[in-house]
Amino acid sequence: MTDGCDLPPGSAGYPPGAPRATRASASGSNGTRPATTGDVTVTTAFAPRRDAETTRPPVSALRYETPSALYAELPQVAQLTQHRPRPDEESLAYLDRLRASDTPEEALTFAAFAALPKMAIWWGYECVRTGGCALGQEERALMDLVAAWTVRSDAEARFRAMREGLYAPMRTPPVFLALAVGWSGGPIAPNDPAPVPAWRTPRAVNTAVLSCLAQAGLSERQTRLARFTEQAVALFRTA
Helix, strand or coil: CCCCCCCCCCCCCCCCCCEEEEECCCCCCCCCCECCCCCEEEEECCCCCCCCCEECCCCCCECECCHHHHHHHCHHHHHCCCCCCCCCCCHHHHHHHHHCCCCCCHHHHHHHHHECHHHHHHHHHHHHHHCCCCCCHHHHHHHHHHHHHHHCCCHHHHHHHHHHHHCCCCCCHHHHHHHHHHCCCCCCECCECCCCCCCHHHHHHHHHHHHHHHCCCHHHHHHHHHHHHHHHHHHHCCC
């Protein structure tokens, strides 16, 4: 059993075997339904292929077609951002407006909420992995669990990440990513069928990324913020 969707293009830090995609923004007749269409070229790193690339059915990296729809359906994002999207403003345009604002960290919060759970977790994983965060042995083990889930998103991998995150002694960025995996879809435990609110995964991803950003010194903070935001652009950019 798997949940989520294929990952966007990454760097050499891609978890081994993870599918790679070049994403195009979704299109549709209105801005209120979840985005379900778009053009994506996907290749799997180690799978045999007839051609240079294998094309799969279209998917989207985003929950909704417009930021306005996201704010309407997941109002928790409005509790964490001062800015609001304009009517009919496209997602990438809103992201660019946030990154140029007086509170550019809001671009990271928007990215965490705008992307589908698996895509948001992949982005958060890349931010923490490449962001210079201090990672001890336990944190690296959690990062391995998160990476394993991005490759094979089954219930067993999700339960394992959730369990290790819940029992971690400190709430570090990798712990929040592990919790984001646990809340990404389906029950949080085999014997717990209670539904998980949709805002829990993006809030955990947001906390992981902002916590990693906060670890940077003043001289490094703007560079790290720009890197995280640029990594988020892959979720929004039209191919």
